[in-house]
Amino acid sequence: MTAVEVRGLGKAYGPVAAVTDLSFDVPPGEVTAFLGPNGAGKTTTMRMVLGLVAPDTGSATIGGVRYAGLRRPAATVGAVLDTSGFHPDHTARAHLQVYARMGGFPRHRAEEVMDLTGVTPFAERLTRALSTGMRQRLHLATALLGDPGVLLLDEPANGLDPEGNAWLRGFLRELAAQGRAVLVSSHVLSEVEQLADRVVVIREGRLAVAGPVADLYGDPGVLIRSPGAATLRALLPGLGEGVTAECTAEDALLVHGLPADRIAAEASAHGIPLHEITPIRPTLEQTFLNLTGGPA
């Protein structure tokens, strides 16, 4: 099964480093989210993987082969890039037929991908008259013509309405479940939070973190409000290794390393009243913003 390997990839535009020493994998059978704020280098990276932009350093391979060296590129990798277009005079069907021919795929393949992606209802419409959502579906259909094992999608949810977005999520999950390697870039974490198995987060062209989504969730903690906050703060760290407690206000304490029931039992044993005890978990959004240097 093919997968994408990015190793030490770098690209500078004049004095501006767009991507620096970037390495990550896109394994088969999973959806990998490629996250970063706008301008972080996501698009440049994807274009380097696809051979559209020549890297200054490093390499990107698909199943061990550079894109330009693939024997049947369109049958190996399908890509949706935000800037690729359609001839305004072509119908959606004609567009797919041009590329079905170019890839040497059977003629009925255009009809199949139209059915798969919901393009059929507007197959005879000129591409100039398509809505953004329709264009995204047509891009996806084009990417799927060759039934590729690897999908690289740059912001595929752009312009989709909530319904289209839900459809896309289900569709991409299904494609991954069929064993394909799926890379989806986004600058909006909530778009991919329910979709991705893994994340690759980049910031200013450098890798911030890569791994399973679950690893991104931070350490859970417990928030306590109590008039005896100061006493608890002195008491709790003695209960185990790695237990920390910090006052976030005069009557508030944030505890890490102890479950809520232990803290409640301890407070009760010392006769300290608790006004609030809340287990808290940093959201993925928070972690993402911390990693990408956005507002905390």
Added chain:
Amino acid sequence: MTAFVLAEWRRLISARLWRWGVLAAICSGAFAALLALIGPENFDPPLPGLHTTEGTRVVLGLLGLLAFVPALLGTSAVAAEYRHRTITTTVLYAPRRWTALAAKIVTFAAAGLAYGAITAAVAAAGLFTAAAAKGVTLGLPAGEVLGLLARIAVTMGVYTLLGVGFGALLRNQVAALVVLGSYFYVVETALLLVPGVKALYPYLPGGATAALTGFTYLADAVAAQAGGEAGALLPASLGGAVLVGYAALAALAAVAVSLRRDIT
């Protein structure tokens, strides 16, 4: 490669451009018919009439000047890939980028020749009809007229390739049109004023075109302007080969420079 050519053909016939192409080809042929109907003797300044060799050649030669139209259509077709950004998808399907351009060249060679054939057919019908209507006999034997028309058809095919080559090199149809147009109408004439360059004239695009179309009126005028007699032109086939060579050079330059650029 066959797949790429089939795809380019499909791309061409799926857009409206080809219909404009057919229309332009018919109009070009009709233009020759119209000139014949008016008669070169009624031009300003008057030229020898249709019943003379020169008169018939002038009408055919003016038709040959319309070869820039299919060149423009060829340029548009290639530049459209950049304008509408389909180039991204095309290059993803053809990462060895020269192959996509080669497919376009093959496709547009066929399309350009078809354009030329339509023009020649309409022009032939128009010429003979106009001559019959005016009750004159063309100043050239029918076989020779058809031969010259065939050469014009080939010229249009070759010019389509020039358009494709320069379109791929410059990636912008307006720029390509300006470069081709200013070359033929200004630069070459200016070049001929440089001492010694005149000897090269048969190998310059204008001279090669004159050889291919068999229309030396412009070449003679250029020579007169530059002072002196027009040099001997190449045989038609060689003139055609020189023009194909220029188109090939433009395509090679496109492969070496334009197609290598990052697609962002």
